Amino acid sequence: MARKLKCDDCGEIQHVLFDGYAFGDRMLEGVMFEARLEGEDDFAVVFAPGNEHYTKKLNTEYWLSEAKTHAAELDIAQCPKCNDDVVMPGFESDDDEDGEDDDGKA
Numbered sequence: 265m266a267r268k269l270k271c272d273d274c275g276e277i278q279h280v281l282f283d284g285y286a287f288g289d290r291m292l293e294g295v296m297f298e299a300r301l302e303g304e305d306d307f308a309v310v311f312a313p314g315n316e317h318y319t320k321k322l323n324t325e326y327w328l329s330e331a332k333t334h335a336a337e338l339d340i341a342q343c344p345k346c347n348d349d350v351v352m353p354g355f356e357s358d359d360d361e362d363g364e365d366d367d368g369k370a
């Protein structure tokens with residue numbers, strides 16, 4: 265079963281947003297990253313647009329690598345369309361009470 269990024273309100277979305285604060289502390293507070301699924305378990309991560317003036321000063325290679333590691337462990341991220349919480353694939357099935365289109369009752 266292919267994993268997808270899905271917002272309750274917007275349906276399938278191409279990427280999710282998350283704040284760098286969780287792994288970059290103050291240095292990345294308020295700096296948003298975009299993560300999109302690449303294959304089954306991997307994420308491609310980029311800086312979300314809007315912070316270039318700041319992010320270009322960072323060690324972007326290092327922080328994108330950190331962000332990618334963090335993305336793989338995220339359970340909740342943010343929808344880029346409505347800014348609501350998005351449950352990341354792999355975290356939604358445990359006690360999913362209204363997963364009509366998810367017949368995996370493992």
Ligand SMILES: [Zn+2]
Pocket residue numbers: 271272273274275343344345346347348
């Ligand atoms: Zn949404």
